[in-house]
Amino acid sequence: MADRVVVAVGTKRGLFLYESDRKRRTWKLRGPYLTGWQIYHAIIDTRRSPKVHAAAVSDVFASTTFSADLRAAKFTGAKKPPVPPKPLPAHEKFFKQWGISRAPRVWHIEPGRAKESGVLYAGTAPAGLFRSADSGKTWEPVSGLNDHPTRKKWMPGAGGMCCHTIQLDPADPKRMYVAISAAGAFRTDDGGKTWKPINTAVAKYPGAPKDSEVGSCVHKLLLHPAVPGRAYQQNHVGVYRTDDYGDTWNAIQMGLPTDYGFGLALDPNDPDTCYTVPLDPKDNYAYRATGGQFKVYRWNGPGKGWTGLSKGLPAEGAYLNVLREGMSSDSLDPCGVYVGTGTGQVFHSSDAGRSWAPLALYLPPVLSVSAAVV
């Protein structure tokens, strides 16, 4: 039986690994690793012997991926990294107008299926999907998505134009999902050859292309592992749930202080819940959104609304924000929930959000949090 919980925390200055036993009361720090690199996302790969994979960004060198055996944590960088697609002229104009980075970046890294132990996927900015068949040594573009016929209508957001979500359907080996800000969500049912935009009934961002299947600013999308076809998304303009593989979405944000947020986490034991941190769209902070009390919100299922979870979280003047990779959960029961902030704190709950405690308080700005039981 797996007996350790590992939380990979990607920060603006390296990767930190925290480990605990199943009680999740005390945590031991390992690292930092990959110092100098901004770790946009890191994830624990529990297929066979546990590994850790990281999407790394630098202001000096090119963006790349790193992988290591979890125990030894001796990282190896890609020999042929993902090479993101070029920005379109309209994107260049947008980057210049708003002072947004145009640097190619590997944004997200995701293990493949259990039976494909060497397969990894990576999402990039400008938006692209890449596949590695050799545990991250070399990467190849998934042209079915990267050359998608709607690509000319994809637009960047304030962080660039990133493919930040890669989700593999646990039941169907040919079905997977990606989400791109600001284009929307896409699903393939044929192993990546073709991709269908799945944004019906999702509100578009202001100024989005009209009469198009794209134009949704999805911030994070997660599949529920226990219910086929069920997924949640935190969008720029709402929180949504689907029960039909993304063909249609239902808005569920009613009752939240704002529609806006980035992070998202699910309870593997309870398919009817999800967690998010509402932010004020004016400044990306939770302060005004929740009156100075930092709160995680849990949706309790249809007709049951949202519960603000604050026991143990900062109560006054908490100018905190949470980025799109900044929330995670583990698979224990009750599940652990983890939230990292842009000011270097990580808070965790070992009782499905009822109470919280600091896991780390003085890290560099947290870009990603990812938990696993190993």
Place this chain on the structure above:
Amino acid sequence: MPRRIAVDVVIPAMLHAVVGARKLRVEGGTLAEGIEAAFLAAPVLRWHLCEDSGKFRPHVLCFHNEVNTRDMPSLDVPLRAGDEIVFLPAISGGRG
């Protein structure tokens, strides 16, 4: 044609885990050939150090011994025994 000389190429610390080494031993007659030999020995180095145009990225420095190549009129200078080619991140900026 300059005689081919074996020289060390020093890899920036952030790229040790990418290249799998702290130094590369390469051969070349000129500094330009030594740099190109390093890129042949570890092709990923070119991706990390150079822009698409082939020029070094804005914050990447290349030294021939203690001379910044940005201050050299040409990279077609002969290599000598004991020379080092050193790649470094520039100490610059202050962003973030």
